[in-house]
Amino acid sequence: MGILGFFKKKENKENLDQGLEKTKTSILGRLGKAIVGKSRIDEDVLDDLEEILITSDVGVDTTIKIIDRIRSRVSKDKYTNPNELDFLLRDEIARMINENQGDAPDHFLLPPQQHDGKKVPHIIMVVGVNGVGKTTTIGKLAARYKEQGKKVLLGAGDTFRAAAVDQLRIWSQRVDVPMVDKGMNVKPSTVAFDAVKEGLAIDADVVIVDTAGRLQTKINLMNELSTIKQAMTKVLPDAPHEVLLVLDASTGQNAVQQARAFTAATKVTSLALTKLDGTAKGGVVIGICDEFKIPVKYIGVGEGIDHLQIFNAQEFVDSLFRKIEA
Numbered sequence: 001m002g003i004l005g006f007f008k009k010k011e012n013k014e015n016l017d018q019g020l021e022k023t024k025t026s027i028l029g030r031l032g033k034a035i036v037g038k039s040r041i042d043e044d045v046l047d048d049l050e051e052i053l054i055t056s057d058v059g060v061d062t063t064i065k066i067i068d069r070i071r072s073r074v075s076k077d078k079y080t081n082p083n084e085l086d087f088l089l090r091d092e093i094a095r096m097i098n099e100n101q102g103d104a105p106d107h108f109l110l111p112p113q114q115h116d117g118k119k120v121p122h123i124i125m126v127v128g129v130n131g132v133g134k135t136t137t138i139g140k141l142a143a144r145y146k147e148q149g150k151k152v153l154l155g156a157g158d159t160f161r162a163a164a165v166d167q168l169r170i171w172s173q174r175v176d177v178p179m180v181d182k183g184m185n186v187k188p189s190t191v192a193f194d195a196v197k198e199g200l201a202i203d204a205d206v207v208i209v210d211t212a213g214r215l216q217t218k219i220n221l222m223n224e225l226s227t228i229k230q231a232m233t234k235v236l237p238d239a240p241h242e243v244l245l246v247l248d249a250s251t252g253q254n255a256v257q258q259a260r261a262f263t264a265a266t267k268v269t270s271l272a273l274t275k276l277d278g279t280a281k282g283g284v285v286i287g288i289c290d291e292f293k294i295p296v297k298y299i300g301v302g303e304g305i306d307h308l309q310i311f312n313a314q315e316f317v318d319s320l321f322r323k324i325e326a
């Protein structure tokens with residue numbers, strides 16, 4: 001790692017620490033209070049811990065799993081000192097996330113795609129409800145790929161609101177990457193089709209297609225997403241190679257509901273959790289990893305172009321449990 005890489009890593013760590021500050025206070029701060037004056041980890045302490053995790057948006061089922069595991073370790077391994085609760089919790093949260101994340105590869109590296117023996121662009125379809133941060137995430141991703149010297153193409157597939165197309169256009173200009181822009185009042189599937197076609201024509205490395213996430217009914221959502229996918233398939237049978245679901249972590253359990261709706265409607269292959277900065281609901285990341293078994297690839301820790309990070313389970317847990325400095 002060069003000196004620039006070192007500073008980048010340091011900056012990422014600081015952004016993550018800052019981003020998780022409220023969640024940290026919500027979990028660790030209260031955990032500290034729960035064990036004050038306690039001489040052993042008893043059911044009272046575990047009850048308090050349960051409440052802390054649930055109100056930090058970890059989710060009921062995941063919380064129960066964590067508490068059960070801790071309870072059995074307390075009785076088996078004789079971890080009875082309340083000061084060890086931090087350690088146990090950290091361990092169990094790390095396990096919960098890691099079980100579903102696998103290794104942490106560099107998600108900013110594009111997987112090579114081929115069709116008929118020829119290299120084709122990696123096609124990403126970005127889904128999620130309005131306002132969660134799809135367009136922003138696309139802009140940030142485009143910037144990362146561009147930085148690596150990759151040829152990026154965007155598709156303005158959220159054609160339901162004029163502002164959505166405008167917003168993606170601003171990002172495309174800012175990052176200096178082309179975009180397929182058909183304006184409004186055209187079907188998202190038309191944009192998706194054209195974007196994949198254009199991506200092939202210009203020999204792009206990656207095509208990122210924005211969509212509108214209207215969560216009316218499950219059937220509507222299913223139809224809408226499958227129409228977009230089918231349009232892509234007409235150009236490239238394997239497309240999209242990736243369906244990235246964007247969720248707003250600051251909405252806590254709402255994000256979980258959205259994940260349920262979208263995973264029921266289409267095959268989601270990766271997740272991005274945005275707006276972790278400034279929310280105390282960061283615990284939702286743990287519940288989402290546990291429930292959906294879909295890798296969380298990215299986390300958003302701010303509005304800036306540099307505020308998209310690869311989600312790394314170890315770094316996340318380290319940051320969550322790093323002592324709050326006075």
Ligand code: GDP
Nearest residue numbers: 130131132133134135136274275300301302303
């Ligand atoms: P979309 O409707 O899903 O495309 O969402 P947008 O990309 O338009 O984002 C909605 C708002 O959330 C914008 O004001 C973004 O700047 C903001 N936003 C997106 N990601 C983040 C993040 O990680 N942190 C913060 N604080 N704001 C974000």
Ligand code: MG
Nearest residue numbers: 134135158164
């Ligand atoms: Mg948008």
